[in-house]
Amino acid sequence: MQAERDISYADVNRDVVRSLVETGSKYYITLAISVSVMLACFFAPWFYQLQYGIGAAGMNHPTVWGTYLASFIFWIGLSHSGTLLSCVLHITNSSWRKAMYRSAEAMTLFSLMVAVTMVMVHLGRPWFIHWAVPYPNQMELWPNFRSPLMFDVMAITTYLTGSTIFIYMGTIPDFAAVRDRTTGWRHHMYVLLSLGWRGTDTEWHRLGWAYTFLAVLIIPLAVSVHSIVSWDFALSIVPALHQTIFAPYFVVGAIYSGTAGIVTVMFVLRKYMNFEHYITKLHFDNLGKLLLVLSLIWTYINVLEIFTGWYSGTSTEYEAIRYKLFGYYAPLYWEMILFCAVAPLLMISKRFRTSFVPMLILSIAINIGMYTERFLIVATSLSRQYLPDAWGIYVPSLVEISIMVGSLAMFVTLFLIFVKIFPSISIYEIKETLPEPEPKTQSESGAPEWQPTL
Amino acid sequence: MSFINDFLASWREYRRPGYYEKFDYAWTMSIDLDRCTGCEACVTACQAENNLPIVGEDEFAKGREMQWIRIERYWEGEYPNVKLGFIPMLCQHCDAAPCETVCPVSATYHNQDGLNAQIYNRCIGTRSCAVYCPYEVRYFNYNNHHWDAPLDEQLNPDVSVREKGVMEKCTFCIQRIRQAKDQAKDDGRRRVRDGEVQPACVQTCPAEALVFGDRNDAESQVAQSMNHPRAYHVLEELNTDPSVVYLKKVGSNAG
Amino acid sequence: MATNTVGLFDAPATALAAAGELKGAGFDATSIISPIPLHGAEKVLGEKKSAIKRFTFFGGLFGMLFGFSLAAGTAVLYLHPTGGRPIITIPPFLIITYEMTILCGILATVIGFLVSARFPAMRERVYVPEAAVDKFVVSVLCSDDAHDRRAEEILRSAGAEEIRRLREED
Numbered sequence: 001m002q003a004e005r006d007i008s009y010a011d012v013n014r015d016v017v018r019s020l021v022e023t024g025s026k027y028y029i030t031l032a033i034s035v036s037v038m039l040a041c042f043f044a045p046w047f048y049q050l051q052y053g054i055g056a057a058g059m060n061h062p063t064v065w066g067t068y069l070a071s072f073i074f075w076i077g078l079s080h081s082g083t084l085l086s087c088v089l090h091i092t093n094s095s096w097r098k099a100m101y102r103s104a105e106a107m108t109l110f111s112l113m114v115a116v117t118m119v120m121v122h123l124g125r126p127w128f129i130h131w132a133v134p135y136p137n138q139m140e141l142w143p144n145f146r147s148p149l150m151f152d153v154m155a156i157t158t159y160l161t162g163s164t165i166f167i168y169m170g171t172i173p174d175f176a177a178v179r180d181r182t183t184g185w186r187h188h189m190y191v192l193l194s195l196g197w198r199g200t201d202t203e204w205h206r207l208g209w210a211y212t213f214l215a216v217l218i219i220p221l222a223v224s225v226h227s228i229v230s231w232d233f234a235l236s237i238v239p240a241l242h243q244t245i246f247a248p249y250f251v252v253g254a255i256y257s258g259t260a261g262i263v264t265v266m267f268v269l270r271k272y273m274n275f276e277h278y279i280t281k282l283h284f285d286n287l288g289k290l291l292l293v294l295s296l297i298w299t300y301i302n303v304l305e306i307f308t309g310w311y312s313g314t315s316t317e318y319e320a321i322r323y324k325l326f327g328y329y330a331p332l333y334w335e336m337i338l339f340c341a342v343a344p345l346l347m348i349s350k351r352f353r354t355s356f357v358p359m360l361i362l363s364i365a366i367n368i369g370m371y372t373e374r375f376l377i378v379a380t381s382l383s384r385q386y387l388p389d390a391w392g393i394y395v396p397s398l399v400e401i402s403i404m405v406g407s408l409a410m411f412v413t414l415f416l417i418f419v420k421i422f423p424s425i426s427i428y429e430i431k432e433t434l435p436e437p438e439p440k441t442q443s444e445s446g447a448p449e450w451q452p453t454l
Numbered sequence: 455m456s457f458i459n460d461f462l463a464s465w466r467e468y469r470r471p472g473y474y475e476k477f478d479y480a481w482t483m484s485i486d487l488d489r490c491t492g493c494e495a496c497v498t499a500c501q502a503e504n505n506l507p508i509v510g511e512d513e514f515a516k517g518r519e520m521q522w523i524r525i526e527r528y529w530e531g532e533y534p535n536v537k538l539g540f541i542p543m544l545c546q547h548c549d550a551a552p553c554e555t556v557c558p559v560s561a562t563y564h565n566q567d568g569l570n571a572q573i574y575n576r577c578i579g580t581r582s583c584a585v586y587c588p589y590e591v592r593y594f595n596y597n598n599h600h601w602d603a604p605l606d607e608q609l610n611p612d613v614s615v616r617e618k619g620v621m622e623k624c625t626f627c628i629q630r631i632r633q634a635k636d637q638a639k640d641d642g643r644r645r646v647r648d649g650e651v652q653p654a655c656v657q658t659c660p661a662e663a664l665v666f667g668d669r670n671d672a673e674s675q676v677a678q679s680m681n682h683p684r685a686y687h688v689l690e691e692l693n694t695d696p697s698v699v700y701l702k703k704v705g706s707n708a709g
Numbered sequence: 710m711a712t713n714t715v716g717l718f719d720a721p722a723t724a725l726a727a728a729g730e731l732k733g734a735g736f737d738a739t740s741i742i743s744p745i746p747l748h749g750a751e752k753v754l755g756e757k758k759s760a761i762k763r764f765t766f767f768g769g770l771f772g773m774l775f776g777f778s779l780a781a782g783t784a785v786l787y788l789h790p791t792g793g794r795p796i797i798t799i800p801p802f803l804i805i806t807y808e809m810t811i812l813c814g815i816l817a818t819v820i821g822f823l824v825s826a827r828f829p830a831m832r833e834r835v836y837v838p839e840a841a842v843d844k845f846v847v848s849v850l851c852s853d854d855a856h857d858r859r860a861e862e863i864l865r866s867a868g869a870e871e872i873r874r875l876r877e878e879d
Contacts, residue, residue, distance in 0.1 A: 009744060009843030053618035054579065055596030060517030062590045064581040124579015124594065124619025131559045131578060134779060141560070141576075142783035146791060146801045149558035149582055154805055158812040165819050177744070177841040195823075196830020199840050200848075203826050204746035205757045210822035213765050214815060221811045228804065236586040237552050237692055382585060386689055387543065389526035390590040392517050431745045437843065439720040439868055464785075468797045473790035550793030563789040695793065 007277055009437065012430050016174070016423045017181045019273045023420060026272070034413040042406025045399040046121050054124050056399045063382040063394035068122035070374040071404055074257070075115035075411075076156070076229050077250070077370065081258020082108030083163045084222035085290075087215035096286050098429035099278045103269055104262045105167040106422065110414040111261075112160045114407050121403055148228070148235045155221075155228040162218050167422075169211055172197050174423040189421075226254045233377065240320035240381035243308075249301045256294040256340075257370035263287050263363035265415070267356055269424060278425050281354040288353030291366070295344035302341065316386060324380045328393055332372050333380075339369030472549060477568040479635075479646065480697070481626050482669040483656065484679035485542055487703040489663035492525050492540035496655030496664065503627060503654035505609050505616075507599030518596050522624040523655050539703055542664070544655070545570060545591045545624035546688070546696030553583035553592065561621070568697055569626055579619040588689050589696075592623045626666070627653035648674040669697075713835045714857055715848040716864035717871040721747050724845035727867030729753040731849050734863060738850035742840040761821040768817020769810050776809025777802055835875050844870075 049056040059066045082104035089097035120126040132143050132153050143150050176197040179190035197203060230250035233241040263284065270279040309321035324333055343365055346352045353359065379394045396404075418424065467473070500506065500522050509520050523544040530537045547570045554562050554570060561576040562583055584592040598618045601609065609615065612629040616622050634651035638644050648667045656664040667674035676699065679685060684702040718724035724741055731739045732754060741750055751757060780802040788796060823829070840846045847864060851857040861872050 013842045053595065053597035055513070055518065055618075058516075059581075059594075059596070061519060061593060062584070063517075064584040064594055122580070124581065124621070125577065126579075128559075128578045131576070134783065141787060143558055144555075144560040144789075144791065145780040145784060145805050146794060146798050147556050147558045147582075148801075149556060149580060151801065151804045151808070153558065154808040154812075158808045158815075161812060162815045165815055169819070169822070173744075173841075180838040180841055195828040196834065197828070198830075198834060198836045199742045199744060200740045201743070201747065201750040201754060202740065202757065204743070205751070206759055206761065206822055206826040208746060209759045209761050210818050213761060213818045217765075217811050217814050217818070221808075224804075224807065224811075232582065235556070236582075237588050238585060385590060386588045386692075387526065387590060389524075389528070389541075389543070428745050431843075436722070437720045439718070439723045465797075468785060469795045471795050472793040473788065473796055548793075552792060554791035555794060557791075560787075560789055560791070563791050564793070 007434060009431050009434065012278075012427055012434075013177055013181065015274070015277075016425055016427050017178050019275070019425075020178060020420060020423060021182060021186070027416070027420075031413065031416050034409050034416060037409035038406055038413050040406070041402045042117075042410055045402045045406070049121070049399055050126070056397065058395050058397035058400055060392060060394065062385060062390050062392050063379060065122075065378045065382060066394055067375060067378075067396045067400045067404055068118055070371070070378045071407055072115050072118040072122065073229060073250075073374045073377075074371050075111045075118060075407070076226065077254035077257045077374070078261045078367075079108040079111035079115065079159070079163070079258065080222055080226055080251070080254035081262055082106070082111075083159075083166055083218055084255060085259065085262070087166075087218045087222070090212070090215045091219070095433050096283055098433050099275075099280075099425055100262060100266055100283055101429075102167070102171065102422070102426045103265055103419075103424050105163065105170070106415065106418045106424070107258075107261055107265055108163045109160070109167060110411050110418070111258075112156065112163065113414065114411050116156065116160075117410070118407060148231045151228045152232060155225045159221060159225045162214070162221055166211075166214050166218060168193075169207065169214060170426065171422060172207065173199060174427045177427050178423055223251055226251045233381070238381050238385055239316035240324070240384070241377070243305070245301060245304060245308075249305075252294060252297050252301060253370060253373065256291070256298050257367055259287060259291050259294060260363040260366040260370070263291070263359055264367070267360040267363075269419070270356070273419060273424065275425060278430055281356075284356060284359050285350065285353045288347045288359060291363075292344060292347040295340065295347075295366075299341040302337070319384055320381065323384045324376065327380065327384075329376055329380050332376055336369045336372040336376065339365045340373065343369075472564070474564075474566060477670065478566045479631075479668045480568040480670045481547070481631065482568075482667060482676040482680070482697045482699065483544075483626070483653075484665045484676045484682075484685075484699040484701065486663045486665075486679075486701040487539065487541060488684075488701065489661040490525075490540045490542060491661055491663075492527065492538075493660065494525050495658045495660060496523050496542060497521055497525065499654040499658035500624070502608065503610055503613070504625070505613050507595075508601070508605075509599070513596070518594075520593050520595075522591070522593065522622070524591075541688070541700070542655075543589060543591060543688070544698065545626075546589055546694065546698045547626060549695035549697065550693060552586040552588065552692075552694060556582045556586045558582075567631070569628060569631075570623075571628070572621065572623055572625065574614055574616050574620050574622065577620045579621065581621065583621060588692055588694065592621055595620050595622065627651075630654075645671075712857060713848050713850050713875045714860045714864070715742075715835065715837055715846050715873050715875060716861075716867070716869035717837065717839060717873075718845045718847065718867075718869055719843075721749070721845050723868045724847050725749045725753050727864055727869065728847045730863050730867060731847065731860060734859065736849045736851070736856070736860060740848050742835075742837060742846040742848055744841050744843060744845075747845075760825050761818060764817045764821025764824075765814050768820075769814035771817070772810040772813025773806055775813065776806035779809065780805040837873070837875075848875075 057066055086101040086105050120129055123129060134142055172194055175190045175194035179194050182190060227247035230246040234243060234246035236242060266279050269275055306321055309317045343362060383392050383394055506520050509518055523542055526541040526543050528539045551570050554564060559576055559578055561573045563571055565571045581594055584594060595616050595618045630653060631651050634646045638646045648671055652666050656666040665675045667676040669677045669680060679699050682701055685699050686702055687696050688700060716727060728739050728741050781797045784796050835848050837846045849860045851860055864872055
C-alpha cells in the first residue's frame with residue numbers, strides 16, 4: 001500500500017519529534033495572528049455583550065436563538081467526525097485511518113471546547129451556567145433533568161470526557177517515544193504524560209483491550225450526542241423543528257461536516273508540518289469517498305424534509321417549507337444546496353478526489369454550506385411559527401459575526417498549540433503500516449542501515 | 455411493609471401527569487373577541503402594573519418589544535371592505551406547557567394555582583422556553599433598562615424589576631392574586647371570591663372583554679364562559695391545555 | 710541478584726523466535742518490548758487475560774444505577790411539576806441513564822487499564838530506549854549468573870544484535 005515510500009521506523013520517530021521540537025517563524029507568526037484574532041474578535045465583543053446584554057446580538061422576539069446556537073451546533077457537529085470516525089475505523093480494522101486519526105481526534109476535542117464557549121456566549125446570564133450542572137448546593141436545587149438542554153449537558157460532558165480519554169490513551173506510547181528524544185521542559189512533560197510506558201507485550205495487550213472497549217463505548221455515545229443536540233430543536237413544537245428526522249439528520253450532517261473538517265486539517269498538516277509521506281493521496285481518496293456517500297445521504301434527508309412538508313398540506317408545515325425555499329432566507333438555502341449537495345458530486349471523479357487543493361476548497365465549501373444549514377434551521381424556523389402576528393426576521397449583528405470568526409480563531413489557536421505538544425501523527429500506528437523490518441544477515445552486521453539517530 | 459407501601463404510594467403520586475390532582479385555585483381568563491376593540495388599554499395597564507420597561511423606538515424597530523399582553527391584529531381585504539380581528543395574546547398558563555419542560559435550571563414551573571410561574575432569579579437566559587412556546591408570549595430582556603425620572607417613581611413595589619438576560623412573561627398579576635389570597639385568609643380563612651382579584655388588564659379593559667376568575671368555582675363568570683357556545687382555545691390542536699378561553703367573534707365585521 | 714538480560718533484535722520475527730526459545734528453555738519471566746504491538750506475542754508467550762472487561766462492565770452498571778437515581782432522586786427531592794408531565798418521567802431519565810452508563814463505563818475502563826498495566830510507573834523499570842524507535846527487545850529476568858549466561862546464549866544464537874544487562878530497581 002505504501003510501497004512507494006522508503007521510510008524506516010527511525011524516520012517516523014525523527015519526523016514526528018522534529019515536528020514537535022522545531023518551530024520556525026511561520027509557526028509563531030500564525031500563532032500570534034490566531035491569538036490576536038481570537039482576543040479581538042471573540043473575547044472583546046463577548047466582553048461588550050456581557051456588559052450590554054444579549055441585545056448586542058441581532059436576536060429579537062420571536063427569533064430568540066441566533067448564530068450563537070447555530071455555531072454551537074456547528075462546532076459540536078465538527079467534533080463528531082474525529083472521534084466517531086476514528087472509533088468506527090478502528091473497529092473495522094482499517095489501515096488508512098492511522099495517519100490521520102490523532103489530529104482528527106484533536107479536532108474533536110477542540111471543537112467541543114469551542115462549542116462549550118459558544119453556549120456561554122449564548123446565555124443571557126452566563127455567570128450562572130454552573131446551575132445547569134448537578135452539584136449539591138445550599139439552595140438544595142438541582143437542574144431539571146426532564147429538559148432536553150440537560151440531556152445536552154450530560155451528553156456533551158460525557159463526550160468531552162470520553163474524547164479526552166480516548167485521545168490520551170492512544171497517545172501514551174507516542175509520548176514514551178518522544179520522551180526519549182526530547183530535553184528540558186518537554187522531556188519532563190512527556191515523562192509525566194507517558195506514565196512510564198515501556199512497550200512490553202503486557203502493556204500493549206492491556207492498551208489494545210482498553211482502546212477497543214473505549215472505541216466500542218464511544219461509537220453509540222457519539223451517535224447519541226448529536227441526536228440529543230438535535231432534540232433541543234425537535235422536542236419543541238415549532239413547526240419546522242418538530243420532526244422525527246432531526247436526529248438522523250443532525251448525526252449525518254455532523255459526520256459530514258466533520259469529515260470535511262478532517263480533509264481541511266489534513267491538507268494543512270501535510271503542507272505545514274512536512275508530513276507528505278504520511279498523509280497521501282490514498283487518504284484523500286478514501287475521505288473523498290466517505291464525503292461523497294455522506295453528501296448523498298444528506299441530500300436524501302433534505303429531499304425527505306421537503307417532500308413530507310409539501311405532501312402534508314397542513315398550513316404550518318407547508319409554510320415552513322415554502323419559507324425555507326422561497327422566503328427571505330432563500331439565497332442562503334440555495335447556497336447551502338449548491339455547496340453541500342451539488343458541489344460534492346465532483347468527488348465522483350477519482351482525479352478530483354486525489355488532488356489536494358481542489359479537495360481543500362471543496363471541504364471548506366462544504367463546511368460553509370453546513371454552517372448555513374445550521375443557521376437556517378435556527379432562523380427560518382423561529383421566524384415563522386404558528387401565529388402570523390408574531391412572525392419576524394433575524395439578521396446577525398456585527399458582534400455575532402465577529403464572535404463567529406473569533407471562535408474559528410480559537411479553534412485554530414488550540415490546534416496550533418496541540419501540534420507542538422502532542423505528536424500529531426501516531427508514531428506506532430504508522431509503523432504498523434510500514435513493511436515489517438527484515439532480520440539482517442550476519443555479514444551486514446558491521447554497518448547497520450538504520451541506526452537510530454539522536 | 456409500610457416502607458414498601460409508602461414507596462408505592464409515592465411512586466403512583468410521582469407518576470401522575472401534572473402531579474396535582476386538582477388545583478387549589480384554577481385561575482382562568484376569558485376574552486370576548488366580540489367586545490375587544492383593539493384599544494390596547496390592557497397593554498398599557500400591564501406595562502404600568504408590572505414594571506415593564508420602555509424599550510425605546512430603536513429597540514422596538516429591531517423587534518425587541520416588551521409586551522406581556524399584545525393585541526394581534528388580523529385583517530382581510532382592502533379598505534373599505536376590511537374585516538378586522540383583534541386577539542389579545544398573553545401567556546396562556548397552559549396546564550401542559552411546553553415551555554416548562556425545557557428550562558434546564560427549573561426557572562419555570564406550574565404552581566398549585568394552575569399558573570405558569572417564572573422565577574426571575576433562577577433564569578440563566580437560555581431562551582429555550584421562548585422557542586418552545588407556540589403562542590410566543592415569552593419576552594426576553596435584551597439589555598438593562600432604565601426609567602427616566604420621574605417614571606422611576608411609578609414602579610410597582612410589589613413587582614421585581616428584571617435585569618438583562620432574564621426571561622419574563624405575563625403572570626396573571628400574581629402579586630394581586632397573592633394579595634387577594636392574603637386578604638381572604640386575614641378575613642377568616644375564606645376563599646377568594648369571584649371578581650375580588652383582577653389583573654391589571656382585566657381591570658382596565660373599557661369594553662369588559664377580559665374576565666378573570668377561578669374555574670374551580672362553578673359559579674364564577676369564567677366557569678360559565680368555558681361552556682359558552684363561542685368558547686375555544688387558541689392552537690387547541692397542540693394540546694397545551696391553556697387557561698385562557700377565547701369567545702369567538704361573531705359581530706358584523708367578523709372574519 | 711536478579712538481573713534482566715535483554716537482547717536487541719532488528720526484526721519482530723527473530724525477536725519472537727528468541728522469546729519462544731527462552732520460554733521453551735524454562736525462562737518464564739520473558740517479555741518483549743517493542744515499538745508496535747506484536748500480534749505473534751500471545752502465541753509465543755502465552756495467552757493473556759485482562760481484567761479490563763470486568764471494570765468496564767461494573768463501571769457501566771454503576772453508571773446506569775447512578776444515572777437513574779440522579780435524575781429521579783433529584784426530581785423527587787424538590788418537587789416542581791413541569792408541563793403536565795409526571796415528576797418521574799421515564800424516557801428523559803433513560804437518556805440521562807444512558808449517558809451516565811457510558812461515562813462511568815469509560816472511566817472504569819481507564820481505571821481498569823491503569824490498574825492492570827500497573828500505571829503510572831512509580832519506580833524505574835527495565836527499559837531500552839531503542840525499543841521505542843525500531844528495535845525489538847526480548848527481556849528475561851534471571852535469578853543468578855548461570856541462568857544469565859544460558860539466556861545470553863539463547864539470545865545470541867537467535868540473532869540478537871546486542872545484549873545488555875539491566876537491573877530493575879527495588
